Amino acid sequence: MGQMILFFVVFVVIGCILIYSFWPRRREKMHSSRNYAHALDGRSGVGHCTFELPHTIDDTMNCILCFSKYSYWNDQIKQATIYETKSFQGICQYKVRFEFTLGPFLTTTLHMVHKRYNNRLVWYMDPNYSSWLFESNRGSWSLEKIDETCTLCTYDCTIVSKFTVPTAMQNWILKNAVFCATEWLKNALNTEIPPKKTRILSKLMCCLPDANRKHYLIF
Numbered sequence: 001m002g003q004m005i006l007f008f009v010v011f012v013v014i015g016c017i018l019i020y021s022f023w024p025r026r027r028e029k030m031h032s033s034r035n036y037a038h039a040l041d042g043r044s045g046v047g048h049c050t051f052e053l054p055h056t057i058d059d060t061m062n063c064i065l066c067f068s069k070y071s072y073w074n075d076q077i078k079q080a081t082i083y084e085t086k087s088f089q090g091i092c093q094y095k096v097r098f099e100f101t102l103g104p105f106l107t108t109t110l111h112m113v114h115k116r117y118n119n120r121l122v123w124y125m126d127p128n129y130s131s132w133l134f135e136s137n138r139g140s141w142s143l144e145k146i147d148e149t150c151t152l153c154t155y156d157c158t159i160v161s162k163f164t165v166p167t168a169m170q171n172w173i174l175k176n177a178v179f180c181a182t183e184w185l186k187n188a189l190n191t192e193i194p195p196k197k198t199r200i201l202s203k204l205m206c207c208l209p210d211a212n213r214k215h216y217l218i219f
Contacts, residue, residue, distance in 0.1 A: 039170035043163070047139075047178040049155040055189050057119055057143045060151045063189050064121060064141055065114075067096050073188040076100055076180060078107060092116040095126055108133050119143040136160040155182050 039045040053060055070080040077098060084095040094114040101107055111129035115122050124138035125131065139157030146152050157178065165173070 039167050039174060042165050042167060042170055043135075044158070044160040045170055045174045047155070047157045047159075047174055047181075049153075049178050049182045051153055051182065051186075052146060053151050053153055053186065053189060054149060055151055055193055056149060057145055057151050059193050060143055060153065060185070060189065061116075061119065061121070061141075063185060063192065065094070065116070067094070069188070070098070070184075073191075074180070074184040083111075090117075102133075110134070110137065112137070131162075133162060134159060135162050153182075153185070157181065 055063075067080040067082055070077045078101050079097075079099045081097045082094055083097050084093075086093050092115070094116075096112050096114060098110045098112060099107055100110065108131065110131055110133075111126035112123050113126050120140060120142045122138070122140040125134065125136060131137075137157075137159050139155070142154040142156075144152040144154070155178070159174075159177075
């Protein structure tokens with residue numbers, strides 16, 4: 001009985017921390033675009049976000065690669081430090097150590113490997129380091145030219161956590177995680193480089209990887 005009570009308390013605490021961590025700081029923006037999310041089960045989920053930005057591909061990619069400013073643009077990132085870089089066969093690799101805040105008292109550290117292929121940046125967890133929160137965390141940014149001043153951005157992610165939570169909570173966490181992971185780029189670009197014209201189209205979606213069955217959960 002004591003073990004069951006302890007497990008329940010730990011489960012509630014972790015759930016509260018995750019909810020606080022992914023709660024958007026600007027609630028009014030949650031309804032400014034369509035949001036979709038889907039959890040594969042209580043531990044894993046996938047995300048996909050596509051939106052237009054009134055900035056060039058070079059400006060957008062340079063902003064994404066400016067890891068040292070992540071803590072300034074994203075409230076959840078306490079610090080981002082590059083600990084290794086190298087280039088090979090036209091691929092630029094950056095290994096970055098991220099310190100995330102999880103509520104007012106906890107932080108977690110992730111060591112991520114980023115590889116840039118032209119206008120695409122993929123990332124995954126550094127296998128030399130472990131995380132108490134994630135078993136796997138990988139994804140990508142893909143940039144496509146619309147015209148001389150606009151870029152189509154595509155964000156994809158797949159996460160597997162070490163803790164099982166109810167599917168409804170997992171969906172809620174995914175929705176807000178995708179929102180937080182993409183909204184900072186819009187704000188950062190508009191802060192550093194004022195847009196030449198206003199042209200924003202946002203669409204966030206998460207779906208099952210099965211090409212024959214696409215399930216969407218609309219928020």
